Structure formats: C-alpha cells, structure tokens
C-alpha cells in the first residue's frame with residue numbers, strides 16, 4: 316500500500332470514530348433525536364471498500380451510514396449538521412442520521428428499510444448499464460438483510476442481467492438482537508451467492524488492509540466481467556444496535572473480545588510495523604481528526620434549522 | 634381496577650390469552666430474547682419459551698405468510714410488525730391474502746390471526762418510519778382494523794381480536810405506551826366494531842381515535858375552561874366502522890370536528906365526514922372540519938415534524954371554527 320493512501324485511510328477511520336463519539340454525546344444531551352446507529356467497530360469495512368473505488372463508482376448503504384458518508388468525502392460538518400437536524404446537513408435536516416446522501420460524492424444514501432435499497436442498487440447499476448458505461452455500484456447491507464426477499468430478488472436480477480454491483484454484506488454477527496445463526500439458514504452469508512451462481516468471497520473486516528485488497532480484486536472482477544460479486548466482511552459493532560439498546564442478547568466478554576481487535580489499533584500497529592508511518596505522523600492525524608470533529612460540532616450548532624418553507628419543499632419536482 | 638400503562642394493558646391481554654388458549658403464539662422480529670422493541674413482550678420468552686414466542690428473521694412476508702398458514706390450520710398466531718411502516722414490505726399478505734381467503738374459497742378457509750403493528754409519528758424517525766397509514770388498510774373488506782386510544786380498550790379489544798375468527802390488524806401508537814388509565818383485571822372484552830363516547834358533552838362532537846383521542850381529551854379540557862363542552866366519540870375500530878354513536882352525538886350537537894393523525898386526503902376523516910353528510914346532513918349547523926397531518930412525508934427535524942403533526946391548539950381552533 317502506498318503511504319499516502321494508507322495515511323488517508325487511517326485518518327478516515329479515526330475521523331469516523333471521533334465524529335460518532337461526539338454524536339453519541341450530543342444524542343445523550345438531547346440534541347440529536349430519532350434512531351442513531353453507530354458504526355464504531357466497523358470503520359475498516361467502509362474505509363477499505365470505498366478506498367478501492369473510483370469517484371465514478373456509486374455507493375449505497377443502509378441506515379448505519381455516518382462512516383460511509385465520511386468515506387465518500389462528505390464533510391464532517393454536513394454529517395454533524397444532519398445529525399442535529401440543521402439545514403446545512405446533507406439532507407437539509409429532513410433525513411437525520413439514517414439518511415445521509417450526496418449525489419456529487421456518488422453516495423446514494425443511507426436507507427432505513429432493511430434490504431429495501433438492494434433492488435435500488437440493482438437499478439443504479441441498470442442505469443449505468445443502459446448508459447453504456449462500466450461504473451460499479453457498491454451496495455452495503457447487514458447480515459440480517461440477507462434474510463429478506465429484497466436481497467434475493469436483487470441478487471438474482473443482478474446476475475441474470477449482468478449488472479455491475481459489488482454486494483457487500485457487513486456481517487456484524489447480529490441483526491438487532493438476533494444472532495446470525497438464529498435467523499439465517501447458513502452461517503456463512505457468502506454461501507447465499509452460490510445459489511445465484513455468483514462469485515463471492517469472505518474477508519476479515521477488522522483489518523482495513525485486507526478489506527482494501529479484497530475490494531480491489533472484487534471491483535476489478537465486476538468491472539471487467541460485467542458481473543456482480545458478493546463480498547462478506549466479518550466485523551462487529553462495539554456499541555448497541557442503536558442508541559438505548561439494552562444489549563441483553565450478547566455477553567460482555569464477547570464484546571470485550573472483539574474490542575481487543577479494534578480496527579484502528581490494528582491498522583496503527585501495522586503502519587508502524589511496516590514503517591509506513593511514524594508515531595508522530597499518526598498522532599498528528601489523530602489531532603487533525605479531533606479538531607475537524609470539534610469544528611463540525613461548532614458548525615452544526617451554529618447552523619440554522621430548516622425554515623417552515625422546507626416543510627413543503629421537495630415533495631414533488633418543482 | 635388498577636391504573637396501568639398502555640404497554641402493561643397490551644402485555645396483560647397477550648399473557649391472559651396465551652394462558653387461556655395454547656393455540657395462541659407470538660412471532661415477529663425481536664419479540665423474544667430482546668423482549669419486544671417497545672418492551673411489550675418483556676419476560677414472555679422466559680415464561681413461554683421459544684416455541685410460543687418466536688424470534689423471526691427480518692422477513693415480513695415470511696412472518697405474515699406463515700401466520701396466515703398456521704391460522705388456516707387452526708392455530709391463533711399473533712404476528713408482530715416492529716412498525717406498521719414495514720407492513721408495506723408485506724402488503725400482499727395483509728391486504729391481498731389474509732382478507733380474501735375466506736371469501737374467495739367459498740367460506741372454507743378461516744384466518745384467525747392478529748397482526749400487531751406500531752404506528753405513528755412524533756419520534757423524529759424520518760419519512761419511512763413515522764407513518765399513520767391506517768386508512769390504507771381500512772380500505773380492504775375482509776380485514777378488521779382496530780386502533781385503541783385507552784389502555785382499557787387496548788386490553789379489551791386485543792383480547793377480542795385474538796378470539797376473532799377473522800384477520801385483525803391491531804394498530805398501536807409509538808408515543809402512547811406510557812399513557813395510563815383504569816383497566817379491569819382479568820377477563821375483560823371490548824367488542825370489535827363498536828365506537829364509543831369517551832367524554833360526554835353537549836356543544837360539539839369530536840370524532841377521533843388512537844393518538845387523536847389523547848390530543849382531543851386535552852383539547853376538550855381547554856375548551857371546557859372556555860365554556861365549550863365537547864363530546865368525544867372514539868371510533869376504536871376503523872373497519873367495520875360503527876357510525877351510530879357518531880351520528881347520535883352529531884344529531885345532538887349539530888357541529889363536528891374529525892381528528893386523525895394521518896393525512897387528510899383519502900383518510901379516516903374523509904370516510905367519516907362523508908357518512909355524516911350522507912346520513913345526517915340536515916343536522917349540520919356548520920360545515921364539519923377535519924384536523925389531520927399536513928400533506929408531507931414527515932421530516933426528521935423536530936420543529937418541522939411537530940409542525941406537520943396535528944396538535945392540541947389545532948383541535949381547539951377547529952372547534953371554535955365550527956362553533957362560529
């Protein structure tokens with residue numbers, strides 16, 4: 316990995332962590348409402364994946380979307396402002412935590428209906444196929460989403476029609492409180508691709524370098540062959556499903572065990588070991604992420620709320 | 634009688650019916666180990682076990698289809714939709730299968746199941762997670778649609794729903810689980826398809842249900858201070874719709890406001906007001922006014938969301954308008 320790329324990925328992971336930690340505080344303080352699903356623990360997944368895309372490749376994901384938004388290049392300011400429901404947010408404060416998007420960054424949204432965005436991802440790829448380009452659509456979703464019909468319909472369509480979709484299942488071991496083996500006929504989600512004759516692989520989602528390498532290979536396959544591909548990424552969310560999850564369904568020891576595998580810590584050690592970065596360089600990136608986060612909170616707090624005119628705007632095309 | 638919350642009342646009804654009839658079981662997302670997303674089935678998994686409190690995959694079609702099938706062969710499943718917004722992911726089963734099987738097969742099939750679903754806005758959950766689409770479901774003959782506004786009704790109606798031989802969609806409101814009220818202990822049944830007067834009054838009729846009842850009761854207190862006595866008729870069941878108490882009240886007060894949380898267009902109020910005009914037009918001393926949600930998908934921002942939802946002052950203003 317090139318030094319510049321590696322440092323950028325490290326920076327993005329730390330930024331996601333800081334932004335979400337502040338987000339959690341602001342939620343506790345009552346400044347953020349609704350549902351908020353933290354990505355803490357899973358940062359390596361979207362960071363490695365999105366590092367492997369070209370700007371013309373599209374990204375679409377579920378409601379656990381703050382990290383994906385930041386990786387796509389949406390500013391911390393806009394993410395924080397959306398969390399606070401301000402007009403300067405990605406969706407003018409009308410979408411909230413679950414609905415970050417920026418078409419200019421090719422980020423086609425966080426989506427709150429489980430599995431609902433998978434057929435839409437097929438459609439993004441269909442639009443590109445129809446236009447005659449070889450853009451790839453990266454579609455991320457949880458393990459739980461692979462049990463709903465949407466998943467199966469979308470995978471089948473993408474294979475049958477030769478759509479360029481990289482399906483990425485973030486297997487964080489649970490859908491809310493339901494462990495994978497309690498809800499899915501197969502424990503390895505990648506096996507579900509077999510039924511559709513779709514190329515697939517599994518990768519360790521706590522190691523961003525491995526995710527990046529797997530994503531590069533998969534992206535190349537999809538682009539060159541005009542075929543979909545399913546990548547299962549094994550990971551873990553360190554926090555509850557959303558804010559206020561009593562977490563009765565998993566043991567503290569299990570959470571601790573995974574937390575010892577912190578993707579940021581792993582990557583930091585790797586960068587030092589491989590002499591890709593010095594302690595001082597990484598500390599400087601930590602400080603930059605901290606100050607960017609601080610600025611985003613100030614920006615969001617100072618931003619105005621959407622005016623009453625926004626209530627009736629964007630229901631139909633003007 | 635004990636003063637308990639809506640949550641406790643619903644929980645009590647479920648437990649009593651599960652204790653009474655072994656054919657009753659629950660299936661849905663996070664109903665078991667988690668204890669229900671809104672904690673309604675907390676403790677059920679330990680008490681009844683995984684056989685009767687079934688955690689399902691995230692698969693609304695499978696949940697409802699399986700409930701229909703099990704009901705057809707004599708069980709009494711209670712399928713829980715984590716929120717009514719996910720009903721759209723399983724619309725075929727709710728409106729196109731369950732309500733039609735008895736009729737289409739000449740009365741051979743029976744689908745004695747309950748679909749419990751949580752609806753309503755006001756929690757900043759954004760456009761796809763905040764809806765009150767009750768009237769959509771009430772459109773379909775063959776489906777019973779219930780939506781209680783008090784803990785006692787929640788208990789009594791849910792018990793009746795579980796014993797009904799028809800598919801019943803039972804809609805609860807996400808912001809009403811802490812509402813308290815007197816609830817009879819033990820056996821207590823409220824008949825399906827019966828509207829009722831929740832507050833007597835002589836000056837004006839407010840027709841409403843579910844969250845609208847909570848708001849209207851508060852509005853009526855405000856109005857009473859200003860010398861206006863509102864009579865509140867609670868529909869409780871949207872299909873079949875019982876207009877009798879509504880018409881009786883309207884014939885007395887000659888003025889009416891209809892309050893619902895959903896959108897006005899093609900809504901519950903549209904149906905109720907049409908029937909009032911069809912059956913009691915001559916009794917109207919003023920045009921009937923509807924209070925409903927602004928015609929927008931609900932936004933996340935709290936100020937905007939609250940502005941879109943019907944509020945107590947909107948009801949007070951509507952009453953004053955019909956009293957002019």
Ligand SMILES: Cc1ncc(C[n+]2csc(CCOP(=O)(O)OP(=O)(O)O)c2C)c(N)n1
Nearest residue numbers: 427428429457458459460489490491719722
């Ligand atoms: C159709 C639908 N059903 C249920 C829900 C409620 N729900 C939201 S997230 C979730 C769990 C999803 O788990 P998974 O796909 O593994 O994603 P994770 O949250 O673990 O990232 C559920 C059941 C929903 N949003 N949409």
Ligand SMILES: [Mg+2]
Nearest residue numbers: 457458489490
């Ligand atoms: Mg999951």
